[in-house]
Amino acid sequence: MDLLNALVAFLNFVFVPAAAYGAQLALGALGVTLIYGILRFSNFAHGDTMAFGTAIVILFTWGFQSLGISLGPLPTALLALVPGIAVTALLVLGVDRVVYRFYRARKSPPIILVMASVGVMFVMNGLTRMLPYIGVNEIRFDDGARFVISVREFRDLTGLTEGLALRSTQLLTVVVAVLVVAALFWFLNRTRSGKAMRAYSDNEDLALLSGIDPERVVRQTWIIAAALMTIAGTLYGLDKSFKAFNYFQILLPIFAAAIVGGLGSPLGAIAGGFIVAFSEVAITYPWVKVAGYLFPDWQPGGLLQLLSTEYKFAVSFIILIVVLLFRPTGLFRGKSV
Numbered sequence: 001m002d003l004l005n006a007l008v009a010f011l012n013f014v015f016v017p018a019a020a021y022g023a024q025l026a027l028g029a030l031g032v033t034l035i036y037g038i039l040r041f042s043n044f045a046h047g048d049t050m051a052f053g054t055a056i057v058i059l060f061t062w063g064f065q066s067l068g069i070s071l072g073p074l075p076t077a078l079l080a081l082v083p084g085i086a087v088t089a090l091l092v093l094g095v096d097r098v099v100y101r102f103y104r105a106r107k108s109p110p111i112i113l114v115m116a117s118v119g120v121m122f123v124m125n126g127l128t129r130m131l132p133y134i135g136v137n138e139i140r141f142d143d144g145a146r147f148v149i150s151v152r153e154f155r156d157l158t159g160l161t162e163g164l165a166l167r168s169t170q171l172l173t174v175v176v177a178v179l180v181v182a183a184l185f186w187f188l189n190r191t192r193s194g195k196a197m198r199a200y201s202d203n204e205d206l207a208l209l210s211g212i213d214p215e216r217v218v219r220q221t222w223i224i225a226a227a228l229m230t231i232a233g234t235l236y237g238l239d240k241s242f243k244a245f246n247y248f249q250i251l252l253p254i255f256a257a258a259i260v261g262g263l264g265s266p267l268g269a270i271a272g273g274f275i276v277a278f279s280e281v282a283i284t285y286p287w288v289k290v291a292g293y294l295f296p297d298w299q300p301g302g303l304l305q306l307l308s309t310e311y312k313f314a315v316s317f318i319i320l321i322v323v324l325l326f327r328p329t330g331l332f333r334g335k336s337v
Contacts, residue, residue, distance in 0.1 A: 005162040006293035008154075012164045013289075018281040019274075020170040020239055023177035026273030027232035028250070029257035030184065030266055031225040037201045037264035038221045039100070041113035046229065047251035048124035049092060051244045053230030054237045055134045057084035058141045062133070065143070073145040075172070077234055084234070089226040095120055096222055104218075121248075128244045139242040142169055162293070169239045180231055181270060184224070188266070193220055201264070249313060253280065256316040260323050262330025271331060280315045283307050 028050065035043045043049075060080035070076050099120060103112050129136055147153075148171050151163030188194035193216075200207040200217045208214060233247060240246075257276045261268025286303035307314065323330065 001160070002293045002296060004158075005160055006290045008160055008162040008164050009290050009293065012162070014278075014281055014285055016164075016166060016170055018278045020173040021281065022274035022277030023173050024232055024236045024239065024273075025250075025253055025257045025277050026270040027177055027180060027228050027235070028254040029261065029269035029273050030181070031228035031232070032254055032258040033261070033263055033266060033269040034221060034228070035225050036258070038197055038217065039104075039113075041110045041117065042255070042263075043225075044114060044117040044251070045095075045121040045124050046254065047247045047249075048121050048128060048244075049088065049226070050229045050233030050236075050250075051242075051247035052091065052124055052128045052131075053084055053088035053226065054233035054242055054247070055128050055131050055244070056087045057081055057230065057234045058139060058237070058242060059131070059133065060084055061141050071144065073168070075142050075144050075169070075238055077141060077238055078172075078176075081231060081234060085227045085230045088230045089223045092222045092226045093219060096218065101218075125244065125248065134244070136244060139237075141242060142238045144168065167239070169235075173235045173239055176231065176235060180228070184228075185266065187224075197221065252313055252320070253277075253316040256320040256323075259320060260330055262332035265330065265332040268330050268332030276316055276319060279319060280312045283315050284309045284312045 028046070032043065032046055035041070035046075057077055057080045060083050061075075061077045064070070064076050064079055069079065071079055099116050100113060103116060128134060145168045148166040148168050149157075149164065151165045154160075154164040155162075188198055196207070196212045197217050197220060199210065200212055200214065204214075207217075236247075236250065253276050254273075257272035258269050259272070260275055261270065261272030283306045286305040288300055288302070288304045291298065291300060291304055
């Protein structure tokens with residue numbers, strides 16, 4: 001019985017939160033690796049574009065709710081994703097035309113584009129905070145059913161001391177992430193446009209000689225990246241809460257996930273997202289409760305916590321440094337940083 005209680009505690013406090021967080025990081029890292037693999041620069045405005053897209057989704061969510069439109073047990077934000085992605089795609093296409101296209105036409109080194117993206121990051125951050133009703137405050141916009149199963153229901157069902165709570169947003173995050181990843185891989189591998197994007201990524205000169213329109217590839221890349229950023233940001237906000245600054249902070253774990261898996265490798269981005277998420281959660285979780293079930297006669301002198309939760313982003317930083325030092329191409333041998 002104690003072993004089952006330890007397993008439930010592990011699932012409740014480590015596995016389920018890390019799986020949901022990993023799915024969010026994987027979607028964010030997919031956007032980073034797509035831009036790096038095709039447009040050949042690291043987009044530091046990624047996190048703040050996620051914040052902008054999520055803010056637009058929130059505004060549309062409130063608009064739908066005021067009109068009495070909802071999805072029943074599912075969050076209304078899922079319905080608001082469609083116009084949110086459209087607005088975000090228009091914004092990033094406009095930014096590309098105004099900023100990145102200039103440097104791309106002059107064959108500027110990637111570092112120039114990276115520095116330009118830092119400028120875009122600050123502009124995007126200010127733009128998000130200036131949106132009406134958004135500002136700098138913490139916003140909760142989840143509605144519908146809150147739990148798939150609650151702690152009390154689980155205890156009544158199993159008779160265990162330890163309870164398991166599965167929030168609907170956690171399950172929704174994993175399901176949506178699986179569907180989005182499947183759709184993206186189908187697009188890249190089965191459609192003509194997806195194959196053109198892959199060809200452009202592998203060899204730009206040969207792709208141009210084959211008649212592939214580079215501007216069309218660029219537009220498609222930004223539209224797909226905008227969709228990934230908006231979906232990832234919305235799922236992160238539904239699971240936790242929305243605060244514009246949090247999306248600036250999440251940029252580090254997203255980049256760590258993309259680099260761990262291998263920049264330019266979609267499979268690597270997914271694997272990296274879950275590696276970073278499980279590392280962060282496992283290292284900052286106090287294991288004293290699990291140890292108490294496994295070793296009832298042992299009285300630990302502390303919380304058995306390797307790092308405090310305030311330092312969870314330090315885990316991403318350490319992982320990032322280790323990978324860059326010993327395997328800069330990542331686990332799936334993407335492009336070297």
